[in-house]
Amino acid sequence: MRSIARGLGLGSAAMALTALTALAWPGTAGAAPTGTESLYAPSALVLGVTAGQDAGSGTVLRAVTLACSPTPGGTHPNPVAACAELRANGSRLDALAAPAADAVCTREWNPMTVTADGVWQGRRLNYTYTFANPCGFRNTTGVLFDF
Incomplete structure (x- = not known):
């Protein structure tokens, strides 16, 4: 079975850069909580x-x-x-x-x-x-x- 990343023509360096960008870019799903959100367990x-x-x-x-x-x-x-x-x-x-x-x-x-x-x-x-x-x-x- 072929991986999605290889099917899209992305190398490992491009995949890593894409993953880091998604986590670090403001407003993305992986961004740190702000405001009333908490890092503590509910x-x-x-x-x-x-x-x-x-x-x-x-x-x-x-x-x-x-x-x-x-x-x-x-x-x-x-x-x-x-x-x-x-x-x-x-x-x-x-x-x-x-x-x-x-x-x-x-x-x-x-x-x-x-x-x-x-x-x-x-x-x-x-x-x-x-x-x-x-x-x-x-x-x-x-x-x-x-x-």
């Missing part, structure tokens, strides 16, 4: 609240999307604050899901589970936290799961 999550102890078999009550890179966005009601919390805590989300220390809740067992699934700073993230009851969920300290 961060995007799907956050969910499920009635039940197991997110896989429970009833999904709510779900939102959260994108933090290059700019905060998604269907989360407060993406700027949620992304700031994620940046401050990294992938250690227990601090954001745990109920406040001064929360007063009954001891009933009516579990609710929150999940975060997606990519955080270029790495796969799969997080699950189960509250004993809706009271614990309503008294979380962060805004990440406040939707």
Whole structure:
């Protein structure tokens, strides 16, 4: 099978020059990102609240999307604050899901589970936290799961 470059009559030096020109010329597809674009890996999550102890078999009550890179966005009601919390805590989300220390809740067992699934700073993230009851969920300290 004949290569396209040879079929067009281009030698190896001409091919190299063409490739370099395409990458270096302003406005081409290979140009470096500008403006609000970022060289960092994207961060995007799907956050969910499920009635039940197991997110896989429970009833999904709510779900939102959260994108933090290059700019905060998604269907989360407060993406700027949620992304700031994620940046401050990294992938250690227990601090954001745990109920406040001064929360007063009954001891009933009516579990609710929150999940975060997606990519955080270029790495796969799969997080699950189960509250004993809706009271614990309503008294979380962060805004990440406040939707």
